[in-house]
Amino acid sequence: MGIDRRNFATALAVVVAVALLVPAARHLREQPPPPPPAVRLFLTAPLGTELGVADEPLDAAISPDQREVIFVATQLRRSTSGQVPAGATQLWRRRLDAEQSEPIPGTEGAQLPAWKQTGNVLSFFADAQLKLLNLKTGVVTAVSDAPAPAGATWLRNGSLLFVPGPGVIRRLLDGRVTEASRLAPGDIAHAYPIAIAPSQHFVYVAVRGDGQRIVRLHEDGNETDLGRTTAQAALVEGDREVLLFVKDETLMMDEREPDTGRMVGRDLRVAPR
Numbered sequence: 562m563g564i565d566r567r568n569f570a571t572a573l574a575v576v577v578a579v580a581l582l583v584p585a586a587r588h589l590r591e592q593p594p595p596p597p598p599a600v601r602l603f604l605t606a607p608l609g610t611e612l613g614v615a616d617e618p619l620d621a622a623i624s625p626d627q628r629e630v631i632f633v634a635t636q637l638r639r640s641t642s643g644q645v646p647a648g649a650t651q652l653w654r655r656r657l658d659a660e661q662s663e664p665i666p667g668t669e670g671a672q673l674p675a676w677k678q679t680g681n682v683l684s685f686f687a688d689a690q691l692k693l694l695n696l697k698t699g700v701v702t703a704v705s706d707a708p709a710p711a712g713a714t715w716l717r718n719g720s721l722l723f724v725p726g727p728g729v730i731r732r733l734l735d736g737r738v739t740e741a742s743r744l745a746p747g748d749i750a751h752a753y754p755i756a757i758a759p760s761q762h763f764v765y766v767a768v769r770g771d772g773q774r775i776v777r778l779h780e781d782g783n784e785t786d787l788g789r790t791t792a793q794a795a796l797v798e799g800d801r802e803v804l805l806f807v808k809d810e811t812l813m814m815d816e817r818e819p820d821t822g823r824m825v826g827r828d829l830r831v832a833p834r
Contacts, residue, residue, distance in 0.1 A: 607653060607662050609641075610634040614650050614672065622674040622683070629656040631665075631674045631683060645669055652685060652694075667701040668694065675713040675721070678758075684721055686710040691723055691733070705731070705738055712753035716761050722754040730754050730765060742779060747771075753793045764796050764804075776806055788815065788824055810834055 604619075606612045613619050614635055621632035631654050638647045644666070645651050652668035655661070670687035677683065683694040691705040691713070707725035714722050720734035722741050727750045732741035742751050747769050754765040764787070767775040776787040776794040787794070787804055794806035802817035804824060812831040815824050 604630070604632065604655070606634055607664070609638055610636055610653075620672055620674070622676045624676055625678050625680050628658070629654060631676065632662075633672055633674070634662075640664070652683075665694065666699060673710055673713055675715060675723075677715045677719070677721075678717060684713050684715070684723070686713075691721075691725065704733060704736075711750075712755075712765075714754045714756045714763060716756050716763065717759055718761060722756070722763060724752050724754065742777075742784070745784070751777075755793070755795045757796045757798055760798065762796075764794055766790060766793055776804065785822060787817070805831070 604612065604621075612632065612634055614633060619632065621630050623630050631652055633650050634653050635650050636645050636647050639645065640651075645664070649669050650671055652665040652671045652674060653662040654665055655663070668685060668687065671685040671692075672687065674683055674685040681696050683696060685692055685694065686707050688703075689706065689708045690703045691707045691710070693702045693704055694700070695702075705723070705725060707723065709726035711724040711726075713724070716722065718734070720732050722730050722732055724730055729740050729744060730742040730751050732739050741754075742765065744751070745767065748767050749770050750768040752766045752768060754763050756763045762778065762780045764776055764778050767777045767786075769775060774790050774792070776790050778785045778787055778796065787796075788806065789808070790806040791809055792807035794804060796817070797803045797805060802819070803814050804817060805812065805814050807813070808828075811833050813828045814831055815826065815828050817824055
């Protein structure tokens, strides 16, 4: 399964929305309120780089405390250290209250970073492998092959869900890799798992043989289809469960009924483009 690069950029928008729209999720009622005002962070590329990879403008992960961001940037010319050649990617780190970003050594070729809830470990893909970065020591460790990665997320118990290539989602826990999802009839691949804090549940995108993308919830060993998306989705737990998803380049949200687990079907527009 190839990664849809146009949809890949929506990952950060969904993650930011999860952090910022919980109050909106808690106040959804029969009469939907007007969409909350947009919150934007202007993230400029470090000198001599451009954000993302090729036509992919942004690939990033927000820290669990929501105070900093890790992002991918591509070198336009060889780095001042001489270690990163022109055209290579690297992870950069920036606090949201700061203006300067710092490169992270040992992350050349990186994409799809994901932050562990402890805040001390970051996963990313590079060199057709899944790698772990200890943010305190700077040590990078390769833990699994990943020839065609399509997303990763950390669960509360410390397990890492990741997609190394076409097929199902894998789970890394205590050094063992097992299957975390199963292909339903009509599925050809699973992609972009996103944890539902603070539970052990997660949602992901099931890519169907007819080209549709289905948002699917994995909950206590059961899997439930929540709706369609053209990119990715996340489920926010609060007084109400709210699904955030992208449809035709617009960020939408819908409420999940607490008794039946079904979606209400009242799609609210959150943000265009």
